[in-house]
Structure formats: structure tokens, C-alpha cells
Amino acid sequence: MTEQRIRIGVQIQPQHADYAAIRRAAAEAEDLGVDIVFNWDHFYPLSGEPDGKHFECWTMLGAWAEATSRVEIGALVSCNSYRNPELLADMARTVDHISEGRLILGIGSGWFQKDYDQYGYEFGTAGGRLDDLASALPRIEQRWTALNPAPTRQIPVLIGGGGEKKTLRLVARHAQIWHSFADLETFPRKSQILADHCAAVGRDPSTIEKSVGVRGDAAPDEIGGQLAELGVRLFTVGASGPDYDLSPLRKWIAWRDRNNS
Template structure:
């Protein structure tokens, strides 16, 4: 196996889709995944299912994270990703700070510009355009960071900011300015190219982007695919699972890959 070129250990996140399940099923999945040894548990910030029966059961993300914060002891928790459009920036900061305390410093603030039009239409938010939503995210991030600096009590730790998306002109600039983790999409060639763009944005804003952790998804990927992404510098790999049948076998497989990779 090729040795990783990055210094960070490989971590495995699991995104539990908050759809098509009772909350007791989701709670049981959280317990099982923490016991299995995953590093991070994510949900997503939508109001309706994204797959399967589009009228099926679905739960709200931030409220759910409060339950996870109290239920778990070791795993980090967060959304992959929060939709900036749905909540005032100062409120987002306050909610994140509160979850950081509830989880004893295990909260990750994953965020993005939003994209799922049905959420906007049915819940009464203005959908706008990709450009207006990205501009709103860029405007919100300093507000959130400033609120964390003055709120009482402050967060228990520097809350890691995860920003998802790969838009080269706007999203990656926001990543360079504000993110501790960048959640990427695409294969090795795409990631190599995007990392080059991210470095250019880092130079423009005076940021060493090597300090940003690279995250990617592993749905429908092989271990060889993941090895190649890790060799480029990715260190956080996230697998999505959804009801009605959570695929815990896939989690076991990727935990084995993570552990083997970390042993070198």
C-alpha cells in the first residue's frame, strides 16, 4: 500500500440520512456506529427525503444533533451540511456554540450555500440563484465567527468549520478564507485540479491551505479509489447510510480500510 503523503490520520465519517426511519431507529444507529469506532457522525440539513419516497418520514437536522450530543461520548457530530439560507447567521453561531457545550467540544460546523429547491419553496425561503446563495454564505461566515468571539459563554474549543462544494470561483474562495475542512466531490483528477484552484485562492487571501483538512465521500468507491484520494491528501472519508436498511456492513468494511491505512 502506498504510504500517505499527508500528516493527518485517516478518519471515517458516517452520514446518517434523517429519512425513512423512526427516531428510535436513528438513535440505535448512532449508538451502534459510535460503538463500532467511527470518528464522526453527520446528518444532513433538509426537510424532505432526498431519495426513495419523497413524501416519506424525515426529521430536522439541528434538533437531532442535540439528541446526539447527549447520547454520544466520543464521536464528533455535525451536519453535512447545514444550509446557510435557513437560519440567521447569529442564530447559527449560537446554536453551534450550544451544541459544542452539549457535546463537550465535539461539534463540527458543516455548512454550505443550499441547493434543494423544495425546502425553500415549502418552508417559505427565497430560493434565489446559486450566486445569491453563495454571496449570502460569504456574508454569513464573518458574522458567525464574530459571534463566537463575543458570545457568553464562548464555545468550548475552536469549532471546526467544514464547507462543502467545489465551485472554483466563489465556493473555494470561501473555503480558503474560512474553512478548517473542505468537503470535496469527484475522482482523483477532479480533486487534483480543485486543490490547485484552492491553493490559488489561498495565495490570494494569504492563507496556507495545507492546514485545511480534505474531506470526500466514498459512496460507490473502492478501496483503491480511496487510496488514490488519500495519496493526494484527503484524510476524512464519509459514507452515507439510509433507512429502511442501514448498511452497517459497508461501515465495517471502511473501518477496516481506515485502520489498515493508518497502520501504514
């Protein structure tokens, strides 16, 4: 496989801001040269005022598909619990077409209990939610084969998480991108476990792009370089409202360009 190039993402967290500010941040990120613009799939802020301003994920992705022209877009990550798998597959296919093939389907099992309680979803257990995700992924893939028109491409699936027995097995079976929350010390072990799961299903682990979130104030040449040596190729910086300071992206993009040249 050809060596994967380094990519930079930004997560425009849809909290504490008017939508106009969110739209401007997405446009600015594209102008800066970022590769992917993510949001997240929650119903309430994850930091700051708990009941502050907040907007829904997939409606926003449909708008971003029209408002951007180059960047890939997606959720980091969509919660499997909130939508029927067939419906989510159709939503993803539709945004894929609106964006002319720029959607990434980021998905996870869910964890933020307030979302569940306030919107009437059963929270259950972490293991049960992972089992639900395991059941949903083949249904999503099957629905994509039945839709007319079909997706414009094989929609890349990003799975977030590091559970060694269930989550990483799902990554090996279904994902093109693995988003890890591991630190430098634990990432090599998680990566090896993923490789073992890949071997069990006959898959080359190098076909899975490795992704992490990084702090905007981190030094790309230091932390980025160390993670890149471990095989990470997608680095995503978070930005929260109301102001969406994207200046940290400039140094990460510059670092990417130096390493990809």
C-alpha cells in the same frame, strides 16, 4: 504541519426511518469506531418516497450530543439559508457545549428547492446564495467571540462544494475542512485552485482537511488509496433509512486503521 491521519465518517441520512432507528444507527457507528457521525440539513427525503418520513437536522444534533460520547458530530451540511447567522452560531455553540467540544459546523449555500418552496425561503440564484454564505461566515465567527460562555474550542468549519471562484475562496478564508464532490479526474484541479486561493490570503493549504463522500460498496484499498494519494483524509459513507446498514463501515474503518498504524 504534522501529517493528517485518515478519518472515517458516516452520514446517517434522517429519511424513511423512525427516530429510534436513527438513534440506534448513530450509537452503532460510534461503537464500530467511526470518527464522525453526520446527518444532513433538509426537510424532505432526497431519495425514495419524496414525502416519506424525515426529521430536522439541528434538533437531532442536540440529541446526538447527549446520546454519544466520543465521536464528533455535525451536518453534512447545514444550509445557510434556513437560519439567521447569529442564531446558527449560537445553536452551534450550544451543541458544542452539550457535546463537550465535539461539534463540526458543516455549512453550505443550499440547493434543494423543495425545502425553500415548502418552508417559505426565497430560493433566488446559486450565485446569490453563495453571496449570502460569504456574508454569513464572518457574522458566525464574530458571534462566537461575543457569546457567553464562549465555545469550548475553535469550532471546526466544514464547507461543502467546489465552485472555483466563490466556494473555494470561502474555504480558503474560513474552513478547517473542505468537503469536495469532485471525482478522481477533477479533484487535483480543484485542489490546486483551493491552494491558489490559500496563497492569496496567506494560508497554508495543508491546514485544511480534505473530505469526500464515498460509496459503501467502493473498495477502500482502491478508491480510498487513490484519493488519499491526492491528499484526502476524511472519507464519509452514506446510510439511509429505514434499516441503516452500516456493515460497509467496517471495511473502511479497517482500512483507516491499517493506514494510520
